[in-house]
Amino acid sequence: MSTADTGTRTRRTPGLVPVTETLSTVERRPEEPSDRPAPLAPQAGRRAGAFWRLLVSELSLTFHRPRNLAMLAALATVPVIMGVSLRLFAGDDQVGGMIAAVAGNSLMLTFLALSALVLLMMPIAVSVVAGDALAGEAGGGTLRYLLAAPAGRTRLLAVKYLNAVVYAYAVTAVVALSALVTGLVLFPAGDVVLLSGTTVTMTDGLLRIALTVGYVGFALSAVAAVALAISAFTEVPIGAIAGTVVLIIACQVLRAIPALEAIAPYLLPTRFTGFDAVLRSPIDTGALTEGLLTFGAYIVMSLSIAWAHFTGKDVTS
Amino acid sequence: MTTVAQEAGAPTGAAPPSDPGAAIVTSGLTKRFRGGQTAVDALDLTVPRGSVYGFLGPNGSGKTTTIRMLLGLITPTGGTCSLLGLPLALALPRVGALVEGPAFYPYLTGEANLRRFDAADPTASGATVRRRVGEALERVGLTAAAGKRYRNYSLGMRQRLAIAAALLGPRELLILDEPTNGLDPQGTREVRALVKEIAAGGTTVFVSSHLLAEVEQMCTHAAIMRTGRLVADGTIASLSGGLATRVSVETPDAADAARVLAALGLADVRSAAGAVTAELGGHAPERVNAALVGEGVAVRGLAVVRPSLEDVFVGLTGEGFDVDG
Ligand SMILES: Nc1ncnc2c1ncn2[C@@H]1O[C@H](COP(=O)(O)OP(=O)(O)OP(=O)(O)O)[C@@H](O)[C@H]1O
Ligand SMILES: [Mg+2]
Numbered sequence: 001m002s003t004a005d006t007g008t009r010t011r012r013t014p015g016l017v018p019v020t021e022t023l024s025t026v027e028r029r030p031e032e033p034s035d036r037p038a039p040l041a042p043q044a045g046r047r048a049g050a051f052w053r054l055l056v057s058e059l060s061l062t063f064h065r066p067r068n069l070a071m072l073a074a075l076a077t078v079p080v081i082m083g084v085s086l087r088l089f090a091g092d093d094q095v096g097g098m099i100a101a102v103a104g105n106s107l108m109l110t111f112l113a114l115s116a117l118v119l120l121m122m123p124i125a126v127s128v129v130a131g132d133a134l135a136g137e138a139g140g141g142t143l144r145y146l147l148a149a150p151a152g153r154t155r156l157l158a159v160k161y162l163n164a165v166v167y168a169y170a171v172t173a174v175v176a177l178s179a180l181v182t183g184l185v186l187f188p189a190g191d192v193v194l195l196s197g198t199t200v201t202m203t204d205g206l207l208r209i210a211l212t213v214g215y216v217g218f219a220l221s222a223v224a225a226v227a228l229a230i231s232a233f234t235e236v237p238i239g240a241i242a243g244t245v246v247l248i249i250a251c252q253v254l255r256a257i258p259a260l261e262a263i264a265p266y267l268l269p270t271r272f273t274g275f276d277a278v279l280r281s282p283i284d285t286g287a288l289t290e291g292l293l294t295f296g297a298y299i300v301m302s303l304s305i306a307w308a309h310f311t312g313k314d315v316t317s
Numbered sequence: 318m319t320t321v322a323q324e325a326g327a328p329t330g331a332a333p334p335s336d337p338g339a340a341i342v343t344s345g346l347t348k349r350f351r352g353g354q355t356a357v358d359a360l361d362l363t364v365p366r367g368s369v370y371g372f373l374g375p376n377g378s379g380k381t382t383t384i385r386m387l388l389g390l391i392t393p394t395g396g397t398c399s400l401l402g403l404p405l406a407l408a409l410p411r412v413g414a415l416v417e418g419p420a421f422y423p424y425l426t427g428e429a430n431l432r433r434f435d436a437a438d439p440t441a442s443g444a445t446v447r448r449r450v451g452e453a454l455e456r457v458g459l460t461a462a463a464g465k466r467y468r469n470y471s472l473g474m475r476q477r478l479a480i481a482a483a484l485l486g487p488r489e490l491l492i493l494d495e496p497t498n499g500l501d502p503q504g505t506r507e508v509r510a511l512v513k514e515i516a517a518g519g520t521t522v523f524v525s526s527h528l529l530a531e532v533e534q535m536c537t538h539a540a541i542m543r544t545g546r547l548v549a550d551g552t553i554a555s556l557s558g559g560l561a562t563r564v565s566v567e568t569p570d571a572a573d574a575a576r577v578l579a580a581l582g583l584a585d586v587r588s589a590a591g592a593v594t595a596e597l598g599g600h601a602p603e604r605v606n607a608a609l610v611g612e613g614v615a616v617r618g619l620a621v622v623r624p625s626l627e628d629v630f631v632g633l634t635g636e637g638f639d640v641d642g
Contacts, residue, residue, distance in 0.1 A: 050439035057436035065424065141420025145482065148388045148416065149437035150409035156437075314391040 051155065058163040062129060068167065071125040072174050078121070079113035079179035087186045102183075105192050107205040109183035110176050111212065111279060117175055118216055118272045123223045123248050125171050130164035130227035131240035134310065138235040138317045153311045161228055161303060168220035169213075176213050198281035208278040215275040215288060222268055222295035223248070225302035232310040235317045265290075268298055340366045340490045340521035341387060345396030348382050348545075356382040358545040359396065364523055364538070366489075369516045371532030371553075372525040373626070374542030380525040381417050383542075384494050388414055401489055410440040413483030414492045418499075419475040423468040427459055427478050430467055435485050453481040456511065472499040480508065484515075491515060493524045497531060509535050529627040541630055549629070557624045561585075561596040564605055567618035568593065574614045581608055597621060 047053075062068055086102055086109070102108040134157075137143035146156060192205035200208075226247065231240040251267040254260050264270050274291035277284035341364035348357040357379040364370045374380050385391045387398055389405045400408035421430040431450045435441050441449075454460050457477040462470065470478065476499050483491055496512070497505045512535050516522050526532050532539050533553060540550035549556060564583070568574045568591070575588040575595075583595035583605070597605075606619050 046439045047442060049443065050441075053436045053443050054439075057433055061422070061425075061433070140422070141418075142422060144385075144388075144390050144416050145414075145420055145434055146437045147390055148409060148412075148414045149434055150389070150406060150439075151437035152406065152439065155439070312392070316385070316391060 051159070054151065054155070055159050055162055058159050059166060062163055062167055063170075068129055071128060072170065075117065075121060075125060075171060076174050076178040078117060079109060079175060080182045082113055082116070083109050083179070083182035083186045101193065101195075103187060105205075106183035106187040106189045107180070107192050107202065107209060109187065110179040110209050111276070113175055113179035114172070114212060114216055115273050115276065118219065119252070119269065120248070122171050122175065122216070122220055123272075124245055126164065126168045126220045126223050127227045127241050127244040127248075129167045130160075130224035131231050131242075131244050132237040133160040133164060133228055134231040134306075135234045135240040136231075136237040138315065139237055141317055143317060144315050147315060154307065157228075157232075157303075157307055157310055161225065161306075164224035164228060165217075165221045168224050169217040171220060172213050172217040176209060180209065194279050194281050195276065196280040200281065208283070211278050211283075211288075212275045215278075215291065216272075218292060218295050219268075219272050219274075222298040222302075225299040225306075226268070229302040229306040229309075232306045232313070266294070268294070271295065338366055340364045340368075340401055341370075341398070341523060342402075343383070343387070343396065343398040346383065346386060346393055346398050347395035348379075348386060348391065349394045356545050357386070357393075360542075360545075360547055362540055362547065362550065364521065366521050367516070367519060368538045369512060369522045369524065369536045371536035371539035372523060372542070373527065373529060373532055373539055373630070374525075375527055377544075378542040379545040380527075380542060381494055382545075384414070384416055384492055384523075384525060387492060388412070388416065390416070408490075410438050410486065411489040412492060413485070413488040413490070414494075415479045415483050415496055416492075416494050418495070419479035421467045421475070421478060424466060426464050426466055427454065427470065427474075427481075428463040430478065431482055431485060434482050438486065441486055449485055453484045456484055457481045458507065473501055473504050476500055477504070480511070488515075488520050490521045490523065493522065495525055495527070497526070497528070505531075529625065529630060533626045539626065553626065556629050557626060561598070562624065563594050563622045564597045564600075564602055565592060565594045565618075565620045565622050566605075566609065566614075566616060567591060567620075568609075568614055568616055570614050573612065574609060574616075577609050577612045577614060578605070581605060594622070 086099060089099075099112075102112050134143070137146060147153065151159075189202060191199050191201055192208075193199050223244065227240060227244040230243045230247075231237070234240050234243075248269055251269045255264045255267050255270050271291040271294045274287055277287040277291075341362060343360050343362045346357055346360040346362070347355065349355045360379075360383060362383075372380055372383070382391070386393050387400060388409070399405075400412055403411075421427075422433065425433065428450055431453060432446055435446050435450065436443070451460070451463075454463050457480050459474060459477050459481060462474055467475070467478070476496070480493070480496060483493065491512075493512070497508050500508060509531070512522050512524065522535075524532070524535065536553055538550070538552050539556055541548040541556075561584075563585075564578075566574050566578070571588045571591060571593050574593040575586050578586050578593060578595045581600065581604075583598060583600060586593065586595040588594075602619065602621050606616060609616050609619075
């Protein structure tokens, strides 16, 4: 091929570690004993922070993406709208129940906002991120380059799920914070009257909000697991997202059918609003635990399916 | 060692799968897609370390499918393959790859895209990523566009970015699937030069292409695929060695020239209007020229035509270079 020099090339080759041999073709180096030392440049093995580095990369992608930020912003405005409209109508004496409770105390708006949004809007936001997680990479072709890097299939799946969980908690925190601030601005602060009629201090109320955020975040993590599992099966992110949302809506419908009461406890959405247990005194830990166990079961099941499929899948996109 | 593949399973490479001297070894590698199509059929390939190995074949002959199997993206339905004699997870960080064109995040800049893929490599260090990304971008001439969003990259810039991604770390093997796709002639030449430069640094390069001329210019070795099967493999010299070098004389006196060439003892003299060609054999071209001029033949041009890979291919298959179904 070439009659060029057979010696060391002094040509600058940035980015390439000088490998032990400098011959460029096999013709120049015919027939060497096969037991020659492997010409591998000493290379660092797996680095300790590698998992976190990929997770940070993933989080930074998620939280810089305008779409994901827009969903957070949209969710943040809902409690404000709720608060303002409640404040406007609070003058009427006809209102009662939850609405009266909100008007009477600044913390109650948080519970109201979470129970309204957790039914559909928050799961949709989480489905968008988790449903896009694998399908989006597959559809865009970036999955093949991540896997060739090599990201490792199990590692990538773990990173994708943790990222979705962080987003789920971000969604919950954003709604809770927005509702909390709106409530504090618009409604009187002070002791909180619970649904059970008991009065607790404001600090106690804030703790109960923290519990609620933990519960709702976990509920959304279960949604994320389902969405991720669907995402592993397709190269069309919209399909995975829509599939998850349709599944949630279908469950909401099934739950509303009296004849199917028996299966209702096993449906994910049934447990979404289970956090109203914290609005009783003492807190109904049994109901909370049941909800958390249901979410846990969905997470384990969905991630197992996702793992089983994704680790053996042919990546042809 | 031009090998014409016999029936499926006939090993063409002498090396066993664990050959430490080989960068890529496949043995009986087969992929049958669920539709029933056999995209790669009992492929036995040995890519020696330090070679620039051209992987040739018409569209649909199974080149990309083979590369996907090498990288662990798809599971073979039969046979084995290994990179650098290592388990796949250990080999991949030492392998830079370009598979079926570039794929990046459109909303990220070129630089951010490279950082993203670097983060996926568990052996890469976050401390040196800035330098490595900068160097990779520089090597492919993309430094000026580093801060531009990928969405706004031209086709050629995208292809360059994909090559940069393959050069992010120290690589012992580069697997490039049609690296010059979409590049302008200048870019094509630059990629060829880059491949040679990388090979000069000791990196093995496995490059797929359907451009015979390109492979001939870049590679030391080549394998030719056809409908998932290996048709021939070996060094470029041995591949084209089967065909003789010819001399081509451009002249208005074709008949005279043909007579002179035959008299000189050149074999297979063929004359056409305005040109005569013959196998050069052991003759020196300048002597041939002198003989022609001495006999009064008006020589307008004289060229030594070495057999091209395309001639080899056509000679082997007797067919055009059409899409394989
Ligand atoms: N996911 C798939 N499912 C079914 N068949 C496939 C799949 N991917 C590829 N094939 C088939 O396998 C064969 C080989 O395809 P491959 O992409 O490997 O060809 P190629 O040599 O890379 O072609 P090109 O030069 O056009 O890139 C083709 O006939 C193609 O239709
Ligand atoms: Mg291809």
